[in-house]
Amino acid sequence: MAGSDDNAMDGMNDDDLHFSDADxxxxxxxxxxxAPTEPAADATPASQTGGMPADGASGGADDDLAGIVEPxxxxxxxxxxxDELAGLLGDKAKAAVLITRIASARLLAAxxxxxxxxxxxxxxxxxxxxxxxxxxxxxxxxxxxxITTVVSGMTVVLAVNRADRLDATLYLxxxxxxxxVPPVLFSTTPPFVEDLLLGIAKVADVTAQGVxxxxxxxxxxxQAMQVLAEHTRFGRGGAGRxx
Numbered sequence: 218m219a220g221s222d223d224n225a226m227d228g229m230n231d232d233d234l235h236f237s238d239a240d241x242x243x244x245x246x247x248x249x250x251x252a253p254t255e256p257a258a259d260a261t262p263a264s265q266t267g268g269m270p271a272d273g274a275s276g277g278a279d280d281d282l283a284g285i286v287e288p289x290x291x292x293x294x295x296x297x298x299x300d301e302l303a304g305l306l307g308d309k310a311k312a313a314v315l316i317t318r319i320a321s322a323r324l325l326a327a328x329x330x331x332x333x334x335x336x337x338x339x340x341x342x343x344x345x346x347x348x349x350x351x352x353x354x355x356x357x358x359x360x361x362x363x364i365t366t367v368v369s370g371m372t373v374v375l376a377v378n379r380a381d382r383l384d385a386t387l388y389l390x391x392x393x394x395x396x397x398v399p400p401v402l403f404s405t406t407p408p409f410v411e412d413l414l415l416g417i418a419k420v421a422d423v424t425a426q427g428v429x430x431x432x433x434x435x436x437x438x439x440q441a442m443q444v445l446a447e448h449t450r451f452g453r454g455g456a457g458r459x460x
Contacts, residue, residue: 308353308354309352309353309354310352310356310357310377310378310379311352311378311379311380311381311416312348312352312377312378312413312414312415312416313348313349313352313356313357313360313375313376313377313378314346314347314348314349314375314376314410314413314414315336315346315347315349315360315361315364315373315374315375316344316346316373316374316375316376316402316406316410317344317345317346317347317371317372317373317374318344318372319344319345320340320341320342320344320345321340321345321448322338322339322340322345322429322430322431323338323429323431323444324345324444324445324448325338325345325346325347325431326338326347326431326432326433326435326436326441326444327433327436327440327441327442327444327445328364328367328368328371328441329347329364329433330433330434330436330437330438330440330441331367331368331438331441331442331445332360332363332364332366332367332368333363334347334349334351334360334363334364334433335349335350335351335433335434336348336349336350336360336432336433337350337420337430337431337432337433338430338431338432338433339407339409339420339423339424339428339429339430340428340429340430340431341406341407341428343405343406343407344406344407346406346407346409346410346413347360347433348413348420357375357377358375358377358393360375361373361375361386361388361393362388362391362392363391365388365389365390365391365392366390366391369390370390371389372387372388372389373387373388374386374387374388374397374402375388376402376410376414378414378415378416383399383414384396385397385398385399385402399411409423409426409428
């Protein structure tokens with residue numbers, strides 16, 4: 218009978234698809250933690266929903282995936298935090314550059330390669346600049362010493378930002394010499410030098426402005442020697458100069 222069918226449908230709505238009055242009262246009295254945890258009798262099996270529970274909650278596979286992803290994210294955050302802390306304490310420079318009087322970024326990259334210095338070299342008519350990658354400890358100072366030792370007679374100004382303090386020092390023959398205050402230094406360097414040291418810009422930003430950029434890692438030793446040969450003119454007695 219239709220009445221019997223209606224009663225059966227009403228019974229299904231009350232008992233199978235919704236909480237009973239007792240369950241609803243318990244939920245209001247005890248909060249969400251007291252909600253029934255047993256699935257409804259006619260809940261659709263996970264096998265019929267593609268392995269997902271009927272309510273859309275993540276299954277065991279998603280939980281396993283979360284267990285793989287979350288530790289990596291935590292490690293990345295921890296590494297970034299450690300770098301930031303080292304920069305605040307001065308154990309790691311926030312930025313460091315070698316300022317030269319060589320206009321060619323490629324030639325400076327060759328010098329860096331021969332001196333085992335990892336850097337991105339930026340061209341400038343007032344002098345190419347090497348943006349150092351090794352910022353740990355005295356890495357920037359070691360780079361200034363190495364390049365002025367390997368390239369005899371070359372002078373560079375090492376500018377370093379440590380714990381938001383800028384220092385600039387002239388290096389010659391592997392030795393530190395005269396120091397410069399930032400206003401004097403920035404008045405004679407390309408505008409991007411100040412932006413790089415203050416963290417306002419990154420190498421990619423400067424490159425995007427059309428500044429020629431050559432990485433020291435883009436050259437091997439043989440290629441670096443070839444670049445030197447292209448820029449060197451030998452005079453009498455084997456003496457030469459770098460252009």
